[in-house]
């Protein structure tokens with residue numbers, strides 16, 4: 001089904017006029033359509049995380065009495081669960097909301113390890129939450145969607161939430177939104193310099209293409225993967241993982257490679273890092289002001305100053321880079337520094353079209369990483 005038709009039906013029958021969410025590659029035809037209609041505006045907010053989106057949806061309903069729509073990948077169900085169960089749910093404030101959820105790891109399809117379990121439990125989880133769910137399949141007819149929307153309309157009027165679970169390839173679009181920023185250095189080129197400069201130090205890398213590129217750079221360099229913990233899922237938590245490693249391994253330098261979407265998703269982690277201030281910790285942000293991995297939708301990073309946030313949280317040394325030469329220089333400086341350091345690297349959007357995925361399993365990655373950490 002065309003995303004345009006899907007949105008027309010939602011807006012026509014359910015009278016949706018407000019969207020908030022976190023993007024998902026599988027939903028990019030939908031988010032592209034929303035971008036084409038509303039851009040980033042009061043009608044469309046890209047949230048920090050899925051719980052944030054549910055909060056925005058609640059406020060919108062409280063202020064207008066209208067029905068909000070929240071879009072997200074199923075990996076965000078955990079973030080959404082708390083505001084759903086304790087705020088939106090019929091047992092609490094009875095705030096209606098339409099969720100549109102990209103179904104990664106759907107049973108019977110092939111997907112990355114971090115999506116398999118979440119994919120398996122997605123429908124059961126919606127049942128547990130008593131959110132009535134309709135699956136959007138590739139061959140779904142317009143009449144079926146309209147019929148489901150009529151049923152949903154009644155449930156929403158009773159203060160219930162409803163959800164569309166979108167299968168891979170079920171929503172399509174002829175128009176591709178082109179996202180860009182004003183920076184020139186590719187994330188992969190920045191990573192190459194980081195790998196060069198950090199040598200045999202411990203690296204913890206964030207969710208998405210940064211970890212995939214790091215894996216491939218190690219392969220190209222003929223290096224072991226033992227230095228790297230790849231946070232393939234659990235978006236926004238790589239810096240917390242790195243913090244605990246840094247606190248446990250005080251004699252070793254520990255580097256975290258973060259993304260702006262991930263950093264924003266759980267920005268409280270920066271305050272906890274600052275409060276603990278391990279001297280052996282370097283927090284690198286590769287800031288492309290977007291959710292590049294899942295299609296390039298903007299984050300709110302374009303309007304905030306991460307260096308000031310880091311400073312305010314207690315990071316002691318703040319460095320910036322936007323060319324490979326600058327990255328090499330700041331990484332060298334951070335390596336020699338004996339204080340909590342923050343590096344912001346400005347990067348362009350885009351990645352190699354032939355970028356692969358880690359060929360080792362998550363468990364293999366963990367075992368070789370732990371062995372390396374143990375021997376240090």
Ligand SMILES: Cc1ncc(C[n+]2csc(CCOP(=O)(O)OP(=O)(O)O)c2C)c(N)n1
Pocket residue numbers: 022023024073075076079187206207208209210233234235258259260261262263288290291292293294299
């Ligand atoms: C909780 C959760 N929500 C959404 C996603 C889908 N997702 C995977 S990578 C990504 C974008 C990450 O953006 P950023 O950290 O800025 O890194 P970039 O892709 O720009 O390098 C998103 C939204 C996810 N994995 N987990």
